[in-house]
Amino acid sequence: MNPIQKITRRGFIRSVGLASGGLIIACNVPSSTEKSPMKRAFNGKTFEPNLFIQLKDNGDLILIASRSEMGQGIRTALTSVIADEMDADWNLVSVEQAIGHPKYGNQNTDGSRSVRTLYETMRKMGATARAMLITAAANKWNVDQSTLITENHYVIDTTNNKKLFYGDLLHEAAEIAIPENPILKDRKDFKYIGKGLKSIDGAGFASGKPKYGMDIKIPEMKYVAITRCPVTFGTVKSFDKTKTMAINGVVDVIEIPRIAKPFGVLGGVVVIANNTWAAFKGKEALEIVWDNGNNKGYNSDAYAKMITDNVHKKGKEIRNDGNVHKAFKNAAHIVESTYNLPHLVHAPMEVPNATAIIKDGKCEVWAPTQDPQTARKEIADYLEIDEENVIVNITFLGGGFGRKSKPDFMVEAVAVAKAINAPVQVIWTREDDIQHSYYHAVSAQYMKASLDDNGNVTGWLHRVAYPSITSTFAPDTGYAAGFEFGMGLTNIPYQIDNVRCENGKALAHVRIGWFRSVINIIQSFSVNIFVDELAAKAGKDSLQFRLDLIGKDHIVESDSGYHFDNAKLKNVLKTAAKNADYGKKLPEGHGMGIAIHYSFLTYVASIVEVSVIDGKLKIHKISSVIDCGTAVNTDTIKSQMEGAAIFGMSLAYYGKITAKEGAIEQSNYHDYQMLRIHQTPDINVEIISSHEKPTGVGEPGVPPIAPAIINAIYNATGKRYYSLPLSDHGLV
Amino acid sequence: MITLTINSKKHQIDVDSNMPLLWAIRDFAELTGTKYGCGTGVCGSCTVLIDGDPIRSCLTPVSEVEGKSILTIEGVENENKVLQEVWEELNVPQCGYCQSGQIISALALLNKNTNPTDKDIDAAMSGNICRCGTYKRIRSAIHKTAELNNAKTEIE
Ligand code: FES
Ligand code: FES
Numbered sequence: 001m002n003p004i005q006k007i008t009r010r011g012f013i014r015s016v017g018l019a020s021g022g023l024i025i026a027c028n029v030p031s032s033t034e035k036s037p038m039k040r041a042f043n044g045k046t047f048e049p050n051l052f053i054q055l056k057d058n059g060d061l062i063l064i065a066s067r068s069e070m071g072q073g074i075r076t077a078l079t080s081v082i083a084d085e086m087d088a089d090w091n092l093v094s095v096e097q098a099i100g101h102p103k104y105g106n107q108n109t110d111g112s113r114s115v116r117t118l119y120e121t122m123r124k125m126g127a128t129a130r131a132m133l134i135t136a137a138a139n140k141w142n143v144d145q146s147t148l149i150t151e152n153h154y155v156i157d158t159t160n161n162k163k164l165f166y167g168d169l170l171h172e173a174a175e176i177a178i179p180e181n182p183i184l185k186d187r188k189d190f191k192y193i194g195k196g197l198k199s200i201d202g203a204g205f206a207s208g209k210p211k212y213g214m215d216i217k218i219p220e221m222k223y224v225a226i227t228r229c230p231v232t233f234g235t236v237k238s239f240d241k242t243k244t245m246a247i248n249g250v251v252d253v254i255e256i257p258r259i260a261k262p263f264g265v266l267g268g269v270v271v272i273a274n275n276t277w278a279a280f281k282g283k284e285a286l287e288i289v290w291d292n293g294n295n296k297g298y299n300s301d302a303y304a305k306m307i308t309d310n311v312h313k314k315g316k317e318i319r320n321d322g323n324v325h326k327a328f329k330n331a332a333h334i335v336e337s338t339y340n341l342p343h344l345v346h347a348p349m350e351v352p353n354a355t356a357i358i359k360d361g362k363c364e365v366w367a368p369t370q371d372p373q374t375a376r377k378e379i380a381d382y383l384e385i386d387e388e389n390v391i392v393n394i395t396f397l398g399g400g401f402g403r404k405s406k407p408d409f410m411v412e413a414v415a416v417a418k419a420i421n422a423p424v425q426v427i428w429t430r431e432d433d434i435q436h437s438y439y440h441a442v443s444a445q446y447m448k449a450s451l452d453d454n455g456n457v458t459g460w461l462h463r464v465a466y467p468s469i470t471s472t473f474a475p476d477t478g479y480a481a482g483f484e485f486g487m488g489l490t491n492i493p494y495q496i497d498n499v500r501c502e503n504g505k506a507l508a509h510v511r512i513g514w515f516r517s518v519i520n521i522i523q524s525f526s527v528n529i530f531v532d533e534l535a536a537k538a539g540k541d542s543l544q545f546r547l548d549l550i551g552k553d554h555i556v557e558s559d560s561g562y563h564f565d566n567a568k569l570k571n572v573l574k575t576a577a578k579n580a581d582y583g584k585k586l587p588e589g590h591g592m593g594i595a596i597h598y599s600f601l602t603y604v605a606s607i608v609e610v611s612v613i614d615g616k617l618k619i620h621k622i623s624s625v626i627d628c629g630t631a632v633n634t635d636t637i638k639s640q641m642e643g644a645a646i647f648g649m650s651l652a653y654y655g656k657i658t659a660k661e662g663a664i665e666q667s668n669y670h671d672y673q674m675l676r677i678h679q680t681p682d683i684n685v686e687i688i689s690s691h692e693k694p695t696g697v698g699e700p701g702v703p704p705i706a707p708a709i710i711n712a713i714y715n716a717t718g719k720r721y722y723s724l725p726l727s728d729h730g731l732v
Numbered sequence: 733m734i735t736l737t738i739n740s741k742k743h744q745i746d747v748d749s750n751m752p753l754l755w756a757i758r759d760f761a762e763l764t765g766t767k768y769g770c771g772t773g774v775c776g777s778c779t780v781l782i783d784g785d786p787i788r789s790c791l792t793p794v795s796e797v798e799g800k801s802i803l804t805i806e807g808v809e810n811e812n813k814v815l816q817e818v819w820e821e822l823n824v825p826q827c828g829y830c831q832s833g834q835i836i837s838a839l840a841l842l843n844k845n846t847n848p849t850d851k852d853i854d855a856a857m858s859g860n861i862c863r864c865g866t867y868k869r870i871r872s873a874i875h876k877t878a879e880l881n882n883a884k885t886e887i888e
Contacts, residue, residue, distance in 0.1 A: 071825075071828070073826075198821070199823055202820040204828070205820075205824075206819040206831060206835060207808070208764075208765020208766070211764070212767075212829060214758075214764070214767075223759070249748075275747070276755050276759055277751050277752060277759070349769050349829040349862070396828065399826075399863050429771060430769065430772070639869070642865060645865065646865025647863075668774065669769075675865070675867075676858045677857045677867040678855075678857075683868050
């Protein structure tokens, strides 16, 4: 199917549809919603060549961002691609956020794939508009269009240098049939792509003006806080609201039940108030008796021991090449290690929140959501109304990191709005956020490898156990899934003859979910440290050992069309080594550590320089190199990599969520700490630019950081650590 | 009734005297640039200036600031526009959520110290968490603003 479908009406054209992940979705604008945009267009004020572009007669160009902005710069990246292909003047561009609707294709802003899956589509959107404007000018001038070019919002006739402004071409352009295969620009002519355009929202962010979820105010809105059972899936036995009702500003206290769905509400006692403060105070004053339910026995320390036992015995076979046991038998050396990592939580700066109004069988919601279409579906299901009667407005997200892919907090707002028949804003406290999330899995891993006399790796056994993300959908599974294994377990980039991967059982006792970089964090940690241990055992330099282990150039083909090219991995590693001045003489107490990881189709290497003096760790420099194919916005990529370094350091230093008798023990940023400015090292980022398709950016920078730190500490001190956070080891 | 002077404008609001300033600013004065991050004074998202000093508005009851001059992010353009321009130019923000607090803390620092060192920046800014990790650029932006402001003063 042609990704751009033509719909003509009174000479004005609006087409919809876009490709997403290879799937092309196209649909006509339903006649019921056709009216208002078409009327505007008929007035000759706005030309909409497709769903993503609105050109006004004064030249203003409104471009539609279909993905959620959470700091990754997507509103700028995607729209700059359209503007580039359109030869538009960036100063005339403003960006409008799409609502959640399937007409925009997949909007799930997750998995570092927005640019990857929409790059070509956005190019086509822009190129289509440009082609129509050129034809329009040709018609207006009555000349052949072969001599016409475009530049900065003008069509120019190269024979006589006459110019026509885009804004003056609307009527003519609207008459033109949508070209089937508009010509895309040559890379060398890109004006915005690859140029590090500043964020279109930067001035706003510096002025406090952009609206995040919590900044939405609608008339008659009640402010709502909810107390949920400290133990996952526990329920309310009884509650006493007397003290809460005595608080000035509290209007009512009600109960909402749990909805037993993956993204269903947890349920709890709901305080309805006239302002946020009263709602929070009211929550503190509640007296609730809970039925803690099935997860009340969950102690994460004991659980970590149990899954560690599980990886010390044979698990479910996930991959088996050659015969590791034979390799182990014939080994000159054997190395074995066990790694443990705790649960983590996203803790985005903006807590989960949502604003909802239900009226006349329709529902409108505003929220910082990464996945507006799933939210819409869940809301429609809950209200038992048609999805067309649910409008999901995407606000700015004060960070997401995967937390806001789950719309449970939006369904809460809808449930309360329905129960009290008034518009509401549900706001989580920071404590709620830390204690009722979808957590990054706690994990145990066991690795064993054999080396021959020359220090070559002959056998590799890797066992993992962690509660799977699939437990959120199928609670009794007990084993992890293929997509999790594919994040650095089964797809290690090393050429080893005998490889075996196994998975140990691990049932979930809290909600488990995506967290920036997901299981890559876990598997990159063990693999990168283990390779360092093997290099040490072999008596070889870690850099050369890794390059040798990656092996001769080869390409692993993939159905996805994205091939793994190990030469690229070696290249990012060598470049990082150069940037870090790897091998230079370091002062006493200093050390450098290496880690590499391939995730979200992107190649990253990080080299960290640390010192450990009087038992205290300081990170001096992080040199990261990324190869993400075509670099659509170099400045955003740098900034994402800088952020990833800090994110990785935070989890390495402090990241630890524990549960005792089912309840999360941490509660706020004082006991779930974040890295701060005084701990920030020099961060150097280099982007290897290529002409390949763009790949992931937001997540791939995180997984190498923690293991590189561990390896650097080893090189500084001779001591190897096998678990995080480093605060547990007294290093920070 | 309490009268709050926010960005030189008087707001008459009817709230409990112990309500933290943060919620009075957000829910009553409807200036939403000041953000909630922790409610316990550890993240800095809610930072505003009271008579020029940075405070955590989530811990400061409105009764304490009556009659004082409150500056929020919405008022910064009249105080140090260069700071905001540099913030934009260096593309400091990622999600942007913490940046109101960062900018207010930076403003307070630059008001007292026209040429801060890295150490001064660490001391003044370490109360502000940025989960997106924009610290490197925050540091550069403060240095650059100081430079530009100093160059301007020399000319004047
Ligand atoms: S909200 Fe006030 S310091 Fe965090
Ligand atoms: S920019 Fe997102 S928290 Fe600082």
